[in-house]
């Protein structure tokens with residue numbers, strides 16, 4: 001019981017310590033209670049309403065959610081394109097709420113890479129692949145020899161060496177997206193963000209582009225965060241984070257297990273996401289099935305918590 005002022009203080013200190021411990025030391029991206037409000041005239045839209053997310057260094061994560069749930073807003077904030085209204089957002093050592101304009105330029109140039117859905121908007125119509133991959137390195141004032149070697153390395157890693165001297169109009173959609181990934185990786189960012197990178201592509205080409213993202217994740221150790229509607233894509237990453245109404249609502253974790261006969265299979269488990277204050281969203285189908293409404297009874301059992309419908313009749 002927290003009756004006295006001192007006890008309350010003790011508890012908040014403990015909560016703070018527990019909070020620090022819950023963020024893994026390997027965390028590269030940390031969002032806590034992140035809020036983004038857009039104001040258009042007198043209308044206010046809360047695109048992010050207290051979103052929590054942690055992504056570890058080297059992870060490949062898919063972010064899914066209905067249209068308007070806040071996925072693109074989240075990615076724009078993390079990529080340094082948009083600024084949050086409140087909350088906490090950290091990528092590597094950068095605090096995204098307290099960056100100066102110069103910091104933001106440095107952050108976008110060196111820490112993150114971004115691939116957009118529209119294949120055409122990632123590239124420049126009159127530049128060849130070699131020239132467009134070189135551009136971010138010219139902006140970062142990298143030496144000529146380094147630039148030349150890095151272009152060759154990226155073209156080879158993404159399987160588009162044969163497209164080195166072609167312009168976007170001379171390449172397929174899949175080839176254009178692979179060159180776009182190379183452009184995003186030119187300055188060796190820690191994180192690659194991709195907003196619906198396979199949205200304009202057919203299934204076979206989507207698989208090819210997704211394979212390229214996986215390849216760079218493994219080969220270069222770059223952390224990859226993909227916003228997608230594509231079930232095939234989200235089903236192939238180890239972690240899928242679902243956003244609903246501007247908050248993270250659930251996560252699916254996948255792992256490979258081997259049975260007694262030595263056969264391997266993928267196990268996917270869905271988890272609800274609990275926020276910093278202990279709030280958990282119960283899926284609608286569970287609420288409907290058990291007729292859970294505004295009041296439920298909680299019971300702490302050994303190793304789990306039970307939620308019961310309110311049968312008090314009041």
Ligand SMILES: Nc1ncnc2c1ncn2[C@@H]1O[C@H](COP(=O)(O)OP(=O)(O)OP(=O)(O)O)[C@@H](O)[C@H]1O
Pocket residue numbers: 038039040045046047065066067068069070071072073074
């Ligand atoms: N610049 C803006 N001005 C006003 N409202 C905006 C702006 N950008 C996004 N919104 C609103 O914020 C909410 C979240 O939008 P967002 O684009 O992040 O969702 P999304 O999940 O990426 O959707 P989609 O899958 O359709 O791209 C929506 O209600 C949207 O209308």
